[in-house]
Amino acid sequence: MTHALPPQTSPTGSSTPFWQLLLIWLLAPALVLTAGLARFEWRYQDRIYPGIQAMGVDLSGLTREEAIAALQVAVSSYDLPPLALRYGDRVWPLKSEELGVTVDIRAMANEAFAYGRDGDFLHNLKAQWQAFWQGRQQSPTLEARPGDIALAIAQRTAYLNRPVSEPRLSLNDLQVVVSPSRPGKWVDIQATKAEVLRRVRSGEGGVVDVVVHEVEPAEADVSVGRQAMEQALDRSIVLADARGEFQFALDPAALSSLLDWVPDSDAPGGVRPEIREEPLRALVESWAKQIERPPLNARFDFDPQTGTLIELSPSVDGYALDIDATLAAIQDAITNGRSQVTLPVQIIRPAVPSDDPASLGIKELVAEGSTKFKGSSAARVKNIQVAASKFVGVVIPPGGIFSFNEYVGDVTAANGFEDSLIISGNSTAVGVGGGVCQVSTTVFRAAWFGGFPLVERWNHGYVVSWYGAPGLDATIYTPNVDFKFRNTTEHHLLIKPIVDTQKGILTFQFYGTKPNWTVETTKPKYSNRVPPPPPLYVEDPDLPKGKVVQFDWPVEGLDAEVSRRVIAADGTVLIDETLKSHYLPWQAKYRFGPGVTPPANAEVVWAKDQ
Template sequence: MQATLPSRPQHPNPLALQLMRWFSTMALVAAIFLALTVAAAALFQLNYQGRIYPGVRAWGVDLSGMKPEEAALALTGAFTYPQNEAFILADGASTRTIRPADFGVTFDVGGTVAAAYNVGRSGNLLADWQAQFEAWHTGAQIAPIMTIDESRATAYLNSLAQEMYKPPLEAALRAEGVNVIAEPGAIGRQLQVETLRQTLFGYVRKVEKAAIQLPFTENAPLVLDASAQAEAARTILSQPLVLTVTNSTTGDGGPWSIPPEQLATMLRITRVQEGNSARFEVTLDANTLAAVLTPLAEPLRRQPQNARFIFNDETRLLEVIQPSIYGRELDVEGTINAINAALPKGEHTVPLVFRLQAPPVPDTMTGAELGITELVSAQYTSFKGSGVERLQNIQTAAARFHGLLVPPGAVFSFAENIGDISLDSGFAEALIIYGGRTIRGIGGGVCQVSTTLFRAVWFGGYPIVERNSHAYRVGYYEQNTGSWSGPGLDAAVFTPLVDFKFQNDTPYWLLMETYFYPNAGQLEWKFYSTSDGRQVQVSGPVVENIIPAPEPKYEENAELPTGTIKQVDFQADGADVTVTRIVTRDGVRINPNEQPLRTRYQPWQAIYQYGPGTEGIPTPTPTPDPNATPVP
């Protein structure tokens, strides 16, 4: 059995007791402080119920303790930014001031007061106490709230843009007679409305004033300056236009001058647009210029001319006696372009533009290249007894053919190649057959040349394309020349109606040479080419149906003096004459379809003229009429 010992009494620790008493005191103090704080807070809230907490300001106005309506009244009087001239708009040296209210800016006083009143009233107790304390301790600044009427702002800015809009102005250019008038263009501009809007709104949001350089978009006209074209037009009209022929020769004519007054009627000022740019072109009207130039085209046309040669019988080479000449044709379009290029530069003497055509045979061609290697035909006729004028015409006409070339296969025309027959071109008046009479006319004796050519063609075996005989037998052409004697081989020409033509039916070029021998009274015609082996046999002349010439006829001529008798026409018997030609090569006739050359010559009457009062004029015997009825 265990005994139970009585417990000893325990005494509290003095330090612990002291700490307990301290904590109790502190708890009591904290409780009292908390109670006081809550009571103070409740009293503070009660005091600022419906009022703005202390320390809250807007636009520098202290709103502490104010009711919202009191704050609104205070702010309305203090904040005048929308009505102030806050902005200076600069347009170069010109300025204008505007108010924010002008473009729809208003002060939202209710919103601003509400923002001030809501400081410390978020509903979060701790956050609100902190906000209230910070407002009281350091202050709370509320920015004024402003609203912008977008439609009013747009209308105001668009109106401003319309007021300040400047359209682009194009330069103008015109001519009044010979006076040229130029008006400069101007650059347009358009206000950048959206850029200005954003700039203004940015300053409004910061409630700031500013000087603003108005932003513009510049719009240049397509033609801003026409001064250069105006100067070109004035230059064009400053002097006459003179058209010339470069290296002109006799017969070219010109120069041709167009006065400024006429040029003014041709002046054309054209606006030419290329993409996003344009310019004025100053030219003379092409159609009007063409009307001036076109009549010049035909007189200035020149056919290309082959070089003229002679064949050197010793060296058997060709020698140039006349250089080749390029053909030309007036290039109307090219000349117009040249004129319009030259005149604006002040060049008023403008050469006509030609299209050139090279001749088939230039100076450099050789006999081997042309197939001219030997003499293939030579004939002469006699002109003994011809007068001075007839000799002059024979020599002049024959020279026109000296050195001429006939292409292979070509038909040669005497009339086309002899050119102009006139006193101005070297011919004289001599006897010709015209209208059934032998009379004096320009070019008498040219038929001696055509007849000599005909003989060279005939005995050379070339085809005759056209040949016309004289109306009556002419003694010059019946003289013995060795290869021919008698009638039937003459060739009359009367340009342009009566011609002589033949064809060079060989594959070689044919060179013609003519030689005038006045002392011997002969004209010789030579053909140089390459023989193709042809042989010519001529028979005749066969003269038939001879008709005697009529008795001479006597006519009074009032221009002749008394006692003077002059023969003006010569008698010749009429006859039918036939000449035959056979051309062969290697024994085969190559002209089987050629008909004999038949010529009918008319009987020709001798005619004498006498002056008035001349005695001893024979009286012709009347020719009996077999059909006359006897008179009873």
């Protein structure tokens, strides 16, 4: 018997189980979502996620460089929220430029790009979702220069800083005044700057209160200092020298004007007196001028017959005040409360004292020089006598320098000199003191032939007949042109002038102790002789008709040389020199009246050209 089998369903048939359909239904959306998410992330892998804005600029889908470019445009119109400083009722606005505020655009672009990428997967998805649906407004990334902020604060608040004032002692009309203490204040720039910088970075703006600290003064007792000041001013300081010749005083008023009282924790009462050196030095210098007296050398005459010295005028000690030592002594008196100060007056002994004439070594004739003035006018003779008298009794110490101008003084009528012919510029003219160079020339010759070293000597501008052979003259013109020589002996040297008006001879004798040298001299030698220029005629309408008056005489120009050797007893040559003098040619000069015709070769100066 054959049985028929029931029908079977093929495995490949179209009939699908339910669970498979359910699985497909559940997985399909997930696959679609995953694919969409992958596509989204792939699209924005190097771009800013959608919904992110900064400074009013939509940065969605932009690369970082594109975001930087977009923000660069926006930043030019960006305004920082208002920011100001405040202290009490004063408010100071702050400008972005003075704070050095800048917008860090690159940091903003980097921050926008990092949003939705800087966490784990779910955190990033959430951030991307919120940005997409809700949007994200990114704050500007701001920075400022701390130094500029500190400067802006300091410039506005400098007046608030005030040092602590301790109780202060001062003087008012010799009365001690106590100024009360006062707290100090200082602006805490660091703390204030930190808050300003925080406000800038956060973009908050607003008003920042300036941080100010107060410092209370330390307690101080000024009573001891007050007492010290009152005691210092309740006395005078008397200053006198040991010999009792000079005395000065600083009374309380003077002391008050010369002192400052300065804080000193080591001093009694916390204050000490400090001298105002400049006014005190000026005061002491005025005392020094009153005290100052140069020493005065003794003057002597020598009697060659008896070999004795005769005192003509005694020596006088000089005085000088030691200014620095006086200042120190006054400071010491003020500090230690003394009322008596010994003035440090220095006694200056003269180089030529009169108390021991025998020690001067003046006992014999050492050198001598002479010139002739016979035929001089009465005024010229008078000037020679006056000038020579200035040297009576002069003594030069060993090593000392003789200066003609030092002793002759000012050549003026007030000093007894009269008008006579002198060399003035390029002409012989009438002037005070004509004949004084006769005296300087005579002293020069004594020094020259005596073997003394010359320190300064000038010849005349042209040859002067009064002085004999050219080359042995010495002109002076006070105070600039001088004649000087040095006493190189070991003893004092007495200068003795002798004026013989009968014979017309002027002699200068040097007395001392003969040095151990001999002097060899040569006669003058002449060269480069130049004849006088043509005569000069000067028209003078005041002269009588046909009158001609000569006022200068012709002299040839030349160069002169004269030599000497000074030889010590042992043969050592002490001086070997040649004295050179250059003399200009000198023309004859005339004044002429109306009706005179000058010579053809003459140089003429007409009245209209004068």
